[in-house]
Amino acid sequence: MLGAFSTDHPELSLSELSRKSGLPVSTVHRMLGELTAWGALERGADGRYRIGLRLWQVGSLAPRSQGLREHAMPFLQDLSQITRENVQLAVREGAELVFVERIAGSGAVPVLTRVGGRFALTATGVGLVLLAHAPVDVQEQVLTGPLEHFTPRTITDPQVLRRLLADIRANGYAVSERQVTMDSLSVAAPVRDGDNAVIAAVSLVVHHGSASPRALAQLVCTSARAISRAMAAPRT
Secondary structure: HHHHHHOOOOOOOOOHHHHHHHHHHHHHHHHHHHHHHOOOOOOOOOOOEOOOHHHHHHHOOOOHHHHHHHHHHHHHHHHHHOOOEEEEEEEEOOOOOOEEEEOOOOOOOOOOOOOOOEEEEEOOHHHHHHOOOOOHHHHHHHOOOOOOOOOOOOOOOEEEEHHHHHHHHHOEEEEEOOOOOOEEEEEEEEHHHHHHEEEEEEEEEEEOOOOHHHHHHHHHHHHHHHHHHHHOOOOO
């Protein structure tokens, strides 16, 4: 039932929850009482339901997100202060990415992302990095499935994407130029753990034409390496 909520539908009525979840109204009504009492959901004055703070508090304890964010935040903040641009941190979950942190720069280009939001792996800088280093079966699942189209610049040719992923592995960073919105440029680099496995990706998203991808790549790769060293360092 909680899966019925989304960015497009952050608030739902009893009947809408019943329809979207496929559960009887009586069952949904009983579950809503339990979830609201616990704090997973909140009921507005208009009778509609939305995700509650208790669920957010529990979700923030997810080990993969919590430890990564703790180690990464100082370097993300430094990158944000230096550039005044959007800084993002994401992990892969299955055939999608999940944003675990985002810092919005002053006057930065608007982005379509939010913390906790999911996105396709094939268009954003962080998504391309994560896909390039994903297991082969995940790559094949993504490349042989429907490829989402965002702008006229979005790459939807599987063979072109395969070559791009190989370049990302060779170069150490990804560039997504006007693939999500026509006014944005994203440059991303991989974050690795102590075993050298790619566990996340960090990116800068700027106005297209405001900076060269190579210059941005130097900054992003430096931050990604710093986060990787922090993740690999033994806890004291």
